[in-house]
Amino acid sequence: AQSVAQPEDQVNVAEGNPLTVKCTYSVSGNPYLFWYVQYPNRGLQFLLKYITGDNLVKGSYGFEAEFNKSQTSFHLKKPSALVSDSALYFCAVRDSYQAGTALIFGKGTTLSVSS
Amino acid sequence: DGGITQSPKYLFRKEGQNVTLSCEQNLNHDAMYWYRQDPGQGLRLIYYSQIVNDFQKGDIAEGYSVSREKKESFPLTVTSAQKNPTAFYLCASTRGLNEQFFGPGTRLTVL
Numbered sequence: 309a310q311s312v313a314q315p316e317d318q319v320n321v322a323e324g325n326p327l328t329v330k331c332t333y334s335v336s337g338n339p340y341l342f343w344y345v346q347y348p349n350r351g352l353q354f355l356l357k358y359i360t361g362d363n364l365v366k367g368s369y370g371f372e373a374e375f376n377k378s379q380t381s382f383h384l385k386k387p388s389a390l391v392s393d394s395a396l397y398f399c400a401v402r403d404s405y406q407a408g409t410a411l412i413f414g415k416g417t418t419l420s421v422s423s
Numbered sequence: 424d425g426g427i428t429q430s431p432k433y434l435f436r437k438e439g440q441n442v443t444l445s446c447e448q449n450l451n452h453d454a455m456y457w458y459r460q461d462p463g464q465g466l467r468l469i470y471y472s473q474i475v476n477d478f479q480k481g482d483i484a485e486g487y488s489v490s491r492e493k494k495e496s497f498p499l500t501v502t503s504a505q506k507n508p509t510a511f512y513l514c515a516s517t518r519g520l521n522e523q524f525f526g527p528g529t530r531l532t533v534l
Contacts, residue, residue, distance in 0.1 A: 317463075342522055351427075351513055351525035352466075359520070398465065400523075407520045408454040408473040410481065415465035 310335045312401050314414035321389045322422050329384040329417045331399030338404040341382040342411060343373055346396045355397075358382060369393070389421045426450040427526035429514050434531045436501065436508060444499045444529045446514035453518055455497035459483060460511040460528075469512075472497055501531065509533045 311334045321327045333339055340359055344352040356367025363375045373384045382399060396418050400411040427448045436442045448455065454473045458466040468481030472491040486505025491497055497516075501508045511530050515523040 340520055344525075349511075349528070349530070351429075351527045352515075354522045354524070357522055402520065404520065408517070410456050410458075410468045410471045411523055413458075413466040415463065 310401055310403055310412045312399050312412055312414040314397075314399055314417045316417050317415075318418045318420065320420045320422065323391055324388050327386050327389045327393070327419065327421070329397050329399075329419060331382045331384065331414060332380050333382060333399070333401045334380060335401055335403045336405075339382075340402040340404055341373075341375065342400040342402075343367065343371070343382075343384050344398045344400065344413075346398065346416075352398060355384070389419075391421050391423050394419055394421045427514060427516055427524055429512075429526035429529050431529060432527070434529055436531060436533050438533065439503045441500055441502050442531070444501070444512055444514075444531070446497045446499065446526060447495055448497075448514075448516045448524075448526075449495065450516060450524060451494070451518070452516035452524070453494070454516060455491070456515045456517075456523065457481075457487075457489065457497070457499045458513045458515065460513060466513065469499065507533075 313332045342357045343355040346352045358365045358375045366372045396416050398416050399414045430445045456471040457469040470489045472478035488500045513528050514526040517523045
């Protein structure tokens with residue numbers, strides 16, 4: 309069965325410091341991996357995805373994520389955090405053989421960036 | 424939130440009442456989804472539909488019903504059988520294996 313784990317409920321960083329939000333996954337086939345961000349009382353906004361190709365994926369707002377097949381991980385990163393990055397972040401996965409089926413989401417990680 | 428609208432933004436339900444949440448998309452996406460979000464539990468799948476006139480139960484379908492009569496529309500009814508419906512409801516759509524696009528959500532509260 310597919311699953312996603314986000315081991316940290318909350319990540320705290322100071323503005324200007326690098327940030328990492330962790331995600332590990334489990335699928336039976338090749339994974340399609342996604343990161344989303346959610347601000348309070350809003351829908352989810354797509355940040356980036358890994359389908360195939362380069363293991364380092366670049367996305368919106370300066371975020372990037374690194375796909376590591378051996379560790380089954382897809383950690384979200386940003387070189388320099390902004391206070392405005394404070395939000396709830398979700399990692400999601402879909403098995404590549406199941407087009408149209410729903411993404412499976414992790415429980416989310418709250419990122420808090422202090423000034 | 425582009426391309427997917429949800430209404431109303433806030434909804435209040437009395438005990439024993441059925442309510443319907445609207446979801447419309449103009450992205451020409453084939454597949455649509457309903458998720459429920461509770462604090463600390465992430466997103467849980469209620470129902471999804473890959474084509475018109477067809478839908479499948481997700482992980483927490485009990486107490487909910489859906490229809491997919493048009494490609495653009497996927498309404499969710501929260502029935503009186505759902506004993507704890509207070510939550511944030513999110514609708515999404517996609518084409519193929521691409522990312523899902525989400526609507527702005529409906530917050531349902533039981534009075």
